[in-house]
Amino acid sequence: MNRLDVTEKIIATKLAKGLKWSDVAREVGLSKEWVTAGCLGQMTFDATQAATLARLFDLTEAETQWLQVVPYKGSLPTSVPTDPLIYRFYELVSVYGTTFKELIHEEFGDGIMSAIDFRMDLQREPDPKGDRVSIVMSGKFLPYKTY
Amino acid sequence: MNRLDVTEKIIATKLAKGLKWSDVAREVGLSKEWVTAGCLGQMTFDATQAATLARLFDLTEAETQWLQVVPYKGSLPTSVPTDPLIYRFYELVSVYGTTFKELIHEEFGDGIMSAIDFRMDLQREPDPKGDRVSIVMSGKFLPYKTY
Amino acid sequence: MNRLDVTEKIIATKLAKGLKWSDVAREVGLSKEWVTAGCLGQMTFDATQAATLARLFDLTEAETQWLQVVPYKGSLPTSVPTDPLIYRFYELVSVYGTTFKELIHEEFGDGIMSAIDFRMDLQREPDPKGDRVSIVMSGKFLPYKTY
């Protein structure tokens, strides 16, 4: 057994029980973004969080333990994603990548936006011309320092 | 001459004149995100916008014309970016890609967030533990329809 | 179990029962193009459609549920397809890609043809020199907008 097996069981059980990620997140007591990422094998749960998930997804003790181990991260099977929804995010990096770079450097100097000290919030943005997906990302700026 | 030559001239002139992207955007009258992407060869300017840029960057008539031609988009030299700042965005797609997918489908059903009918805003988010980069993205949800 | 397992069962059952995609589509009440794509794991069915497919392909309840979950899309095992029939479509993108780009931009300006708000129709086109495959594609034009 490995973490991938636990992820697949969570997905299948969620389907069978008709659960929603937002409900799972509420039970865990954290954001739907972080909890979903964790259930999909990208984050590490503590014992309490894992116990909640064990209850929701009928996990065995071993499966519950796996949720508390840091996983090998990266959720995509190919370096350029084929799924259209996910590809659009890749396309944003491709088209806007140098723009992110220029604007962050202009504002902050040399450094990066952390993908670790990071949080995000994804919401429906009602719009008469068709509702929109709104994503707010916040990552700590980490400067390169001289030494 | 091609669009890439114009992009390189803009970058070099910006450096020589000490211009900032936010100032360029103000002159053009649009967001710094869209204007920077355009100056970096990813968007198409209309005649008025191009004339403004010609003035700012001392462009020739031919160079100004190139700004009005739709470019071949994609700003990165490799499919997995090597630059650490840009890589972090790629990493977000890699780690959170399936999370984006699950949450958007849970909220909207099958479809995608458009990367075309899209806008974004990048700001400094002051924080006592270290300022953060805040990015607000908004893309129209486009549903797959049956036919 | 995952969606791929359901796809493989559908293909095997279709073979064993001697079904045709056009018949399946008629039962579902939609085009053969969309229904086939769905049966091959690229589209999401609603409960009624899934029930029809369950009847035709002897699916279990769990399998029927999987048909209603948005799949991870992309039907090909390699980024450049090896199958000669599918490669010819890839070749069209390779040879005519810049032509599509020039002509759509000339007619519509900067933007794309949607692959989401999209439909198509594939028919036999009788021809005395050898019948032809006729494909009519229709995708909404989505303009890049300034912001």
Add this chain to the structure above:
Amino acid sequence: MNRLDVTEKIIATKLAKGLKWSDVAREVGLSKEWVTAGCLGQMTFDATQAATLARLFDLTEAETQWLQVVPYKGSLPTSVPTDPLIYRFYELVSVYGTTFKELIHEEFGDGIMSAIDFRMDLQREPDPKGDRVSIVMSGKFLPYKTY
């Protein structure tokens, strides 16, 4: 000098003179799809066609000769295209590739749709919800035969 140089000169001259592909096609007396593909270095012109293009684009004798040589085809710099407009066509091959395969085989048996004995027509399709791109493709079916 090689064909690529001629292609780049044609693009630059088209821009400088404000020509449209549809006008170029009318002068040559063939479809805009084939003529554009040829001007972009993917098709071979005969002497008369090349002379017309030489007049329109101020080509030298050597450049005019290159238009009559069969080019090394393939118009894209990477095997997975980065440009969003062209990527959407790649995505159609990725998502619908196995569907094309199933439906053509169901109708015709084993074989392919030719990408050589092929023609296409790209038009604007007016639509109150937003105009659409309509593409009609027609390729001869070529059967595999036993021997």
Add this chain to the structure above:
Amino acid sequence: MNRLDVTEKIIATKLAKGLKWSDVAREVGLSKEWVTAGCLGQMTFDATQAATLARLFDLTEAETQWLQVVPYKGSLPTSVPTDPLIYRFYELVSVYGTTFKELIHEEFGDGIMSAIDFRMDLQREPDPKGDRVSIVMSGKFLPYKTY
């Protein structure tokens, strides 16, 4: 079960029974080249041919059905083959590829040699300095046409 399973069973049974491809081809009544390709999962058999193969290789009814379904073609596990015998053919394409192109275009104009309307014959060519492999390929020339 899928076509690959049938291919593997055919190979194992051929080994266990000590069959030769040339004998299999004689039973089927077609060339050893086409029949071998078919048994290796690259061609589609009709009902009579499949019945012959079922007898030779002890196939079940389901396996026999699979032989009559058009397979996803491409027999190699990597885009550049590692097997020395097969690599030599890849090397011929690499070294002589532009020569094939120049000579076919010189003789026929713009177009291709079909890999679909194609047949070939592989024979031993006795030679006192060491016998040779002789391969005669014949593919229909398909011209690009203007439209």
Add this chain to the structure above:
Amino acid sequence: MNRLDVTEKIIATKLAKGLKWSDVAREVGLSKEWVTAGCLGQMTFDATQAATLARLFDLTEAETQWLQVVPYKGSLPTSVPTDPLIYRFYELVSVYGTTFKELIHEEFGDGIMSAIDFRMDLQREPDPKGDRVSIVMSGKFLPYKTY
């Protein structure tokens, strides 16, 4: 200067002078297949052959010397060729690769068909249904030996 420069000069001069590969081959006194491959930078000429080519293509002394140096071989810019004519040969390797392997091993045992001790002849094969390209390849069989 390197061999590639000489190849490009040969191609341009051939175009400007209206030469044909078959005429060049006749002057050199060898097959059109070998001579074309050599002119395209894949074979090595001796002094006499190089002198003939120098006369035909107006080569300088240095250029003539380069023709006598063994080139770095491989005529294609990508490992999977994009040009449709050359791709068809790649497709034959992909589809028939394992068939070549099985039939050569059945006839000769373990070993390869040499791509070095190799010759080929490409001819037009008249056919009422459309002329065909006929290619006869002959390569020495080289057995693996035990040691």
Add this chain to the structure above:
Amino acid sequence: MNRLDVTEKIIATKLAKGLKWSDVAREVGLSKEWVTAGCLGQMTFDATQAATLARLFDLTEAETQWLQVVPYKGSLPTSVPTDPLIYRFYELVSVYGTTFKELIHEEFGDGIMSAIDFRMDLQREPDPKGDRVSIVMSGKFLPYKTY
């Protein structure tokens, strides 16, 4: 002109003048590791540092300006480096990558060692059996946090 041109000039001038990286670092007043990385186009200098380098390497004003622009980082031409010295570091990541991961997680929990808030020191370590390269790396641990 771009940053790469400045890097190449620095390397050529260093060679012509017989400078050593450790001397350059002493003039700049920082570690040889950071200064060398900067001179090789991977770090950003401030005005004073750039002025020092301009004096040492005879840089023009424009070249000196480029040193103060954040570069597109990544110093290697291929994703797997071919140079044996650099490959050995890649090999360490390949062989010890999962070990780094296990030990850092065991000590710190889920998170990463920063490659931005990072410093290192490379020294000769005398050893009777052959001197050794000693590298001390120090990177801030950045924890993933829940949100």
Add this chain to the structure above:
Amino acid sequence: MNRLDVTEKIIATKLAKGLKWSDVAREVGLSKEWVTAGCLGQMTFDATQAATLARLFDLTEAETQWLQVVPYKGSLPTSVPTDPLIYRFYELVSVYGTTFKELIHEEFGDGIMSAIDFRMDLQREPDPKGDRVSIVMSGKFLPYKTY
């Protein structure tokens, strides 16, 4: 059974028993870096070491034998690692690769730092601004010699 199976059993048993790598290393009597790499399938154990691990991880005799066979090394599933922690080390090679090269050559001349005659030590480095990961690497310098 192969070494990978043993690695997976070790990881699962370590989880079930709540062992720590540092404890395992103490039992084996070697550094935690080398022992962890070995348990993860990258190093070869002698009989005594293997016996200790067999006791700790409840290994069978066959599993214990596998620990004493030299493994096929390389611990990562892709050539560019997707896991953020491991990627940071890859990024260090990418950004600092040419710096390692320049400084080692400046100090030692042409040669490499051995990744075989190599040891390392990973420790927590307390820091009021946030603890750091400290890694000390020591590899023998191996000079290229003339011959």
Add this chain to the structure above:
Amino acid sequence: MNRLDVTEKIIATKLAKGLKWSDVAREVGLSKEWVTAGCLGQMTFDATQAATLARLFDLTEAETQWLQVVPYKGSLPTSVPTDPLIYRFYELVSVYGTTFKELIHEEFGDGIMSAIDFRMDLQREPDPKGDRVSIVMSGKFLPYKTY
């Protein structure tokens, strides 16, 4: 069952029985290099050799038959090997590849060293500074001939 299964059984049995490749080779009566390559799935055994191996490795009749079938060759899982020992050989090809080419062409003219009519011998070369691996390779030179 396929050849890979037989290879894995041989490796596991060799481990369980404590056999050495040199002993296996002595039993077969051929060099350790060729016999090892064959046992690892890269060469084809005759009936007598296979019977010897069947005895040594307790192979079934079907497994023994597989040893007499020409395998699909290529023993490495990735095109650039990750295992350090094997990578060093790849590095020799990378660093010395053009040197091999120049020296063989200087001595023999255009052609190759055969990897088929090839033998090699690997021995320990005692050396007071540390024993060395000595490999003697001998491959027939195969000249390109004109035709």
Add this chain to the structure above:
Amino acid sequence: MNRLDVTEKIIATKLAKGLKWSDVAREVGLSKEWVTAGCLGQMTFDATQAATLARLFDLTEAETQWLQVVPYKGSLPTSVPTDPLIYRFYELVSVYGTTFKELIHEEFGDGIMSAIDFRMDLQREPDPKGDRVSIVMSGKFLPYKTY
């Protein structure tokens, strides 16, 4: 100017002057293998060696200096070489890679054959059935040690 420019000048001058690598090596006073590798940009010369080469190849002072700088090594343009002569060496690594590994480990235990403390000698081996290329490689065995 960089090392590649010097390599190209050496190759062109060698051709123009009709020099042989073995003569160059005799002048330098070292083996033809090492000297050729150095002239092709893979090794570093000392001042005396560089002066000899400067005389032979009419190098400028700057070019002579470049010969004394450690180059970025790796002589091939693609990770899998296309040149048939060099590919055969790659094929040996592919086919015999695991055999090298097994036999070296059987003789020496865990470790590698150094590609740095390495020498080789390439000679013509007369043979009545066709002369052979003989290559003797000698690399120091470097053991992995525990720590």
